[in-house]
Amino acid sequence: MAPLDNLAVARIxxxxxxxxxxxxxxxxxxxxxxxxxxxxxxxxxxVAGVDADGLRKWPGIGKDLSAKIIEICxxxxxxxxxxxxxxxxxxxxxxxRLQGVGPKTVAxxxxxxxxxxxxxxxxxxxxxxxxxxxxxxxxxxxLLLHALEERKRHANxxxxxxxxxxxxxxxxxxxxxVPEVAFETVGSVRRGSETCGDIDVLASxxxxxxMGIFTSYHLVERILGRGDTKSSxxxxxxxxxxxxxxxxxxxxAALQYFTGSKQHxxxxxxxxxxxxxxxxxxxxxxxxxxxRLGGDTEDGIYEALGLSWIAPExxxxxxxxxxxxxxxxxxxxxxxxxxxxxxxxxxxxxxKDDLETMVLAARDQGLEYIAITxxxxxxxxxxxxxxxxxxxxxxxxxxxxxxxDGIHVLAGIExxxxxxxxxxxxxxxxxxxxxxIASVHSALRQDESEMTARMxxxxxxxxxxxxxxxxTRALLRRExxxxxxxxxxxxxxxxxxxxxxxxxxxRLDLSDVNARLARERGVKLVISSDAHSRRALAVxxxxxxxxxxxxxxxxxxxxxxxxxxFRASLRRNRxxxxxxx
DNA sequence: GCCGTTTTCGGCCCGACTGTTTTCAGTCG
Numbered sequence: 001m002a003p004l005d006n007l008a009v010a011r012i013x014x015x016x017x018x019x020x021x022x023x024x025x026x027x028x029x030x031x032x033x034x035x036x037x038x039x040x041x042x043x044x045x046x047v048a049g050v051d052a053d054g055l056r057k058w059p060g061i062g063k064d065l066s067a068k069i070i071e072i073c074x075x076x077x078x079x080x081x082x083x084x085x086x087x088x089x090x091x092x093x094x095x096x097r098l099q100g101v102g103p104k105t106v107a108x109x110x111x112x113x114x115x116x117x118x119x120x121x122x123x124x125x126x127x128x129x130x131x132x133x134x135x136x137x138x139x140x141x142x143l144l145l146h147a148l149e150e151r152k153r154h155a156n157x158x159x160x161x162x163x164x165x166x167x168x169x170x171x172x173x174x175x176x177x178v179p180e181v182a183f184e185t186v187g188s189v190r191r192g193s194e195t196c197g198d199i200d201v202l203a204s205x206x207x208x209x210x211m212g213i214f215t216s217y218h219l220v221e222r223i224l225g226r227g228d229t230k231s232s233x234x235x236x237x238x239x240x241x242x243x244x245x246x247x248x249x250x251x252x253a254a255l256q257y258f259t260g261s262k263q264h265x266x267x268x269x270x271x272x273x274x275x276x277x278x279x280x281x282x283x284x285x286x287x288x289x290x291x292r293l294g295g296d297t298e299d300g301i302y303e304a305l306g307l308s309w310i311a312p313e314x315x316x317x318x319x320x321x322x323x324x325x326x327x328x329x330x331x332x333x334x335x336x337x338x339x340x341x342x343x344x345x346x347x348x349x350x351x352k353d354d355l356e357t358m359v360l361a362a363r364d365q366g367l368e369y370i371a372i373t374x375x376x377x378x379x380x381x382x383x384x385x386x387x388x389x390x391x392x393x394x395x396x397x398x399x400x401x402x403x404x405d406g407i408h409v410l411a412g413i414e415x416x417x418x419x420x421x422x423x424x425x426x427x428x429x430x431x432x433x434x435x436x437i438a439s440v441h442s443a444l445r446q447d448e449s450e451m452t453a454r455m456x457x458x459x460x461x462x463x464x465x466x467x468x469x470x471x472t473r474a475l476l477r478r479e480x481x482x483x484x485x486x487x488x489x490x491x492x493x494x495x496x497x498x499x500x501x502x503x504x505x506x507r508l509d510l511s512d513v514n515a516r517l518a519r520e521r522g523v524k525l526v527i528s529s530d531a532h533s534r535r536a537l538a539v540x541x542x543x544x545x546x547x548x549x550x551x552x553x554x555x556x557x558x559x560x561x562x563x564x565x566f567r568a569s570l571r572r573n574r575x576x577x578x579x580x581x
Numbered sequence: 582g583c584c585g586t587t588t589t590c591g592g593c594c595c596g597a598c599t600g601t602t603t604t605c606a607g608t609c610g
C-alpha cells in the first residue's frame with residue numbers, strides 16, 4: 001500500500017473527532033483529535049516518514065495520538081477508527097456538514113429515526129416525520145430542506161480570487177450606503193486562504209439601518225439570520241456572507257477576532273489567559289477587574305500580549321506566535337517588490353494575445369523584465385513549438401527586445417517534462433534560449449516514486465532554470481500529483497533550480513505549505529502569472545499572497561532582483577561548476 | 582487526549598443568533 005499523505009491521515013483523525021462527537025464523548029478529547037488533524041494537515045513534512053518521537057514534537061500530538069497516527073500510516077486505519085466506522089454508517093458524516101446541523105441533531109435523527117444519509121433526511125423531512133422529534137418544528141424542517149437543496153446546488157468552497165472579488169463588491173455596496181461606518185473584509189479572505197468557505201465583513205461604527213441594507217443587497221438569495229449586530233445571508237454564486245457590527249472602540253479587537261484563524265485565536269487567547277487577561281471581539285481586559293487594556297487597534301492587542309503585529313497571512317497557527325514573541329517574524333514580500341514575470345504565453349501557442357501586445361501590457365504594468373515562455377511540442381493541443389519554431393520564435397522575441405524601450409524581454413520556453421523525465425526539446429535547442437521553464441502536463445497520475453524521479457531527472461538537466469506549477473494541482477477540481485515535494489525541493493536546491501509559485505487562481509502551485517518547505521530547504525522561488533492574455537498578468541497578486549503565507553521575504557524570490565542580477569542568478573548563467581553539479 | 586517557568590492533575594476560547602423553549606440547547610464562526 002502506498003503511504004498515506006498528510007491530508008489523508010488528517011481526514012481520518014478528523015472523522016474520528018466527528019464520530020466521537022456523535023457519541024457525545026468528552027469535548028476535549030474530540031478537540032484533541034481535531035487539533036491533531038490540523039497539525040498533520042499543516043505540517044509540510046510527510047507524516048508517513050516520521051517516528052513516534054518525531055510525531056510527539058508536533059503540536060497537539062502526544063503519546064496516544066502518535067501511536068494511532070503510526071497505526072494509520074501503516075494500515076490505513078486504527079482500532080478506534082474501525083470501531084467507530086462499525087458503529088456509524090459512513091454517510092452519517094455528510095449530515096454533519098449541512099448548514100444548521102450539528103452533532104446533537106445528527107445523533108437525534110439517527111437514534112430516533114435511523115436517518116443515516118442525506119437521502120434519508122430528505123425523505124423524512126418531506127413526509128413530515130421529522131416533526132415527531134422533540135425540538136423539531138416546522139421552521140426547523142424548512143431549514144433542513146433548504147440546506148439540503150443548497151448542498152446540491154453549490155459546492156461550499158470558492159477560489160480565493162473569486163471570494164475576494166465577491167467580498168470587494170459587497171464592501172463597496174455597503175460603504176457607499178453607510179459612509180459613516182468602516183467596512184473591512186476579514187476571515188479567510190483577509191488571510192489569503194487558497195479557497196474560502198464564506199465571506200466575513202466587519203463593520204465598525206454605529207448605524208441603525210445597516211443590517212437592513214445588508215440583507216437587501218441585490219445579490220442576496222436568502223437571509224440565514226438577522227440581528228442587531230450580526231447577520232448572515234446567502235448571496236448568488238453560493239457564497240455565505242456574514243456581517244458583524246461593533247463600536248469603533250472595538251475595531252481592532254474585532255478585526256483580530258474575525259480574521260482568525262480559529263487555531264490562531266485559540267492560541268492567542270491562551271496567551272492572554274496566561275497573563276491574567278481576557279480577549280474577545282470587543283477588547284482585551286484584565287481578568288481580575290475587567291479593566292480594558294486595548295481593542296481600538298489590532299496591533300495594540302498584539303503589543304499588549306508581548307507580540308509583534310502578525311500579518312493576516314501568517315495567522316494559521318504555524319509558529320507565528322512564537323516568532324512574534326521573539327520579534328523575529330520575516331519582513332514579508334510585498335507586491336511592489338516584484339520586478340519581473342517569467343512565465344507567459346502568446347498566440348504563437350495557446351495565448352490569446354500576440355507577442356507585442358503581451359510585452360506592452362507587461363511594460364504598462366510597470367514590470368522591468370519578462371520572459372515569453374510558450375509551450376513545447378508535446379502539448380500539441382496548445383500548438384506547442386518544436387525546436388525549429390522555438391528558435392524562430394526566440395529570434396522574433398529578441399528582435400522585439402532590441403526595438404522596444406522600457407522593458408527587457410527574455411526568449412524562453414515552457415518545456416514539457418515527458419513521462420520518463422526527459423525534456424520535450426533537445427538540449428542544444430534549450431541551450432540557445434535565455435530561460436527554460438520545465439513543467440508536467442501529462443501522465444499526472446504516476447505514483448510517488450515515478451513522479452518524483454521524473455521531476456528530479458528534469459531538474460538534473462543543466463538547461464532547466466525553473467520548474468513551473470510543480471504539483472499540477474487544480475483547486476476544487478484536481479488533486480495534486482503525488483510528487484514528493486521534500487525530495488523535489490532538495491534536488492532543486494542542490495542544482496540551483498528555482499521553483500515557481502504559479503499564480504493562476506485555480507493553481508496557486510506551489511501551495512503556501514509547499515513553498516515554505518521549499519524555502520526552508522534553500523530553494524529560491526519565482527512568482528509568475530502563467531498569463532495566457534494581457535489581462536491575466538494581474539493574477540500575480542495572488543502569488544504574492546501565497547509567498548507571504550509561505551513566510552517569504554523579498555530575498556527568497558528571484559524576480560524581485562533588478563534585471564542584470566536576476567539574469568546572473570539563473571542557473572544557466574552561473575559558474576560552469578554549478579552547471580555540472 | 583494534550584499539556585505544564587504557579588501544574589503530572591485539572592484545566593482546556595467565547596459570544597451571537599435561532600428555534601422551540603418559558604430559561605435554554607444547539608449551532609456557528
